[in-house]
Amino acid sequence: MMGALFRRRLATSIALGMVAIAGAMLASGGAAADDKPAKSDDGRLTREEAKKLKTPVPYSKESIVRGKNLYIRKCTECHGADAKSQVDVVANATDLTEPKLWKSGTSEGEIFRSIRDGAGEAMPPFKAEVEKEKDIWDMANFLRSLWPAPMRPKLSEATSH
Ligand code: HEC
CATH class of the missing domain: 1.20.5 (Single alpha-helices involved in coiled-coils or other helix-helix interfaces)
Structure with a gap:
């Protein structure tokens, strides 16, 4: 019945x-169980807090590819497909391939902060647009893969989960 x-x-x-x-x-x-939430009182990291933050996601090919796919979906409108922010330039978006030009820091935690909490006047926070913090770490890994060879981290063979 x-x-x-x-x-x-x-x-x-x-x-x-x-x-x-x-x-x-x-x-x-x-955050989900596999994420370490990282926040100050208002939920946004200060620059100092970000500097101390270590990525839980190894710099591996797998992570870089995941980050690249996320980047293509979420970031190209302002930073361009090549991340140089030359063609699709929006309000002075940073050339992400040239870490010397970055204004908000290039340590892994600072990159995480720029993406999650926003940077400068015009970089929007992506906190609400990602499913989990790992997505942000994957994008940070992808961005670092665009840097000049001597500045890139050493590639890890480990898988990230
Ligand atoms: C609405 C346009 C816009 C979108 C979409 C956007 N960005 Fe940005 N981004 C900017 C601007 C503008 C800046 C420069 C901010 C400033 O003045 O410091 C910036 C800065 C950054 C920085 C800091 C660079 C520095 O100078 O230290 C990083 C990292 C970054 N973006 C990554 C990303 C990633 C990854 C995505 C996709 C998840 C993304 N951005 C999406 C506009 C955008």
Whole structure:
């Protein structure tokens, strides 16, 4: 009779409830178990806090490729497909291939901060647009892969999860 249908409805609403809870956790800056949340009081990192932050995601080919795909989806409108910000230049977006020109720091934690919390006047925060903080670390790894060879980290063979 109604039993099966009811049970399915119940299962659906429990599933939806869990999605809502997960969404609320993301929106409030809460992180999934595999992420280390990093924040000061207002949820944004200071430059000093960012400098101390170490990436939990090894600089591996796998991470760089993930970061590249995210970059293509989210960042090219301002920084351009080549990340040089020359063709699609928006409000002085930084040439991301030239770390000497960066204004908000080039340590892994500072890159994470620029992407997650925004940088300068016109770089928007991407905190709410990524599913998990690992996405940001992957993008940071991709950006570092664009740098001149002597400035790149050593490639790790480890997989990132
Ligand atoms: C709406 C345009 C816009 C989008 C979209 C955008 N950026 Fe930016 N970005 C900027 C601007 C403008 C700056 C320079 C900010 C400043 O004045 O310091 C910047 C700066 C940065 C910096 C700091 C560089 C420095 O000078 O230290 C990083 C890192 C960065 N962007 C990465 C990204 C990544 C990764 C994405 C995609 C997730 C992205 N940006 C998307 C406009 C954008």
